[in-house]
Amino acid sequence: MPYCPKCGVELEHTVKNCPLCAFPMPKINDDANQPVYENKFPQPENIYFENLLKIKNQVFFTLSILIFSAVLVLMTIRSFFRVIPPAITYSIISVISGWFYISILFGYIRSKYYSTLSLGFITLCLTYGLDHVDGKLTWFYSYALPITILAVLVLLLLLYLYNRSRLKNQFVFVPAHLCISISLFSAALECILDFQANRKIHLSWSLIVFIVLMSIALILISLYYKLPDRIKEKIKRTLHI
Structure with a gap:
């Protein structure tokens, strides 16, 4: 229980002035006396999808480098060596189309309907080119x-x-x-x-x-x-x- 800081008489919590000496009671914040507990546990966080997306992007980037390197090699062979140009052209068209197929299958287009339409469009471009x-x-x-x-x-x-x-x-x-x-x-x-x-x-x-x-x-x-x-x-x- 609180006490009067002037005369020392014991008081109730609801008393604003001391009934003996009429000294005003200071406001005491009860929350300040309560112990503060620090949360030592980390905030739970699901990083599975973030890690999966990171790995998927790395794999796609690696495949993209390999595919475009193959395209450059095929174009170089076609330009300098003149070895069966139609076969090289078929290979270039197929490799480039394969890159678009991989990008769709990796889920970069979220809508399944748009993915299906994109697959159809790429197939039309591939067959037209061939x-x-x-x-x-x-x-x-x-x-x-x-x-x-x-x-x-x-x-x-x-x-x-x-x-x-x-x-x-x-x-x-x-x-x-x-x-x-x-x-x-x-x-x-x-x-x-x-x-x-x-x-x-x-x-x-x-x-x-x-x-x-x-x-x-x-x-x-x-x-x-x-x-x-x-x-x-x-x-x-x-x-x-």
């Missing part, structure tokens, strides 16, 4: 362009279906959506090949692939929605999913 080495375009417009566009559309569809069902049981929906995408791609691919070969569009092998994969997809999806919850839980426990 077909245009001899100064003529023979198979780019007839095969490379429609097949690449088809593959990009199928991948975008697969990403869309995956994003819609990513909160559900992926053990069921990922294989089902993959089967649907492959079946559609195979059917459209055979149509493109028949059309470019000036043949009547007739589904043969792609029809078999389409029926089998679509049946598997429908079975998986129907089992997920039609099975009772008790059986679903039993299957999950059995398969550890």
Whole structure:
């Protein structure tokens, strides 16, 4: 308890003036008397992603140096030695395209949709360059362009279906959506090949692939929605999913 600094009488905490000598009581900060504890433990910080990004950048930088060194070597060989210029040109185009593929696969484009579109664009540039080495375009417009566009559309569809069902049981929906995408791609691919070969569009092998994969997809999806919850839980426990 506090005491009056003038007369020494014992006082209550709420008293502002001494009742004996009327001396005003000074304000005492109780927090100042409490011991201050220093936190000796470091602040927790997750540096895993920072270290992973640093390693990824170092690997990409190393690969970039190797790739552009290879391009310079190939260009030097083409300029001075004149050894099969078309083959050297094919190699230069492929190596440069490989660098762009690696940059996308390393995840520098965060959006999966933009990454898919970028992969399609790089593939179109690669196939155009390979077909245009001899100064003529023979198979780019007839095969490379429609097949690449088809593959990009199928991948975008697969990403869309995956994003819609990513909160559900992926053990069921990922294989089902993959089967649907492959079946559609195979059917459209055979149509493109028949059309470019000036043949009547007739589904043969792609029809078999389409029926089998679509049946598997429908079975998986129907089992997920039609099975009772008790059986679903039993299957999950059995398969550890």
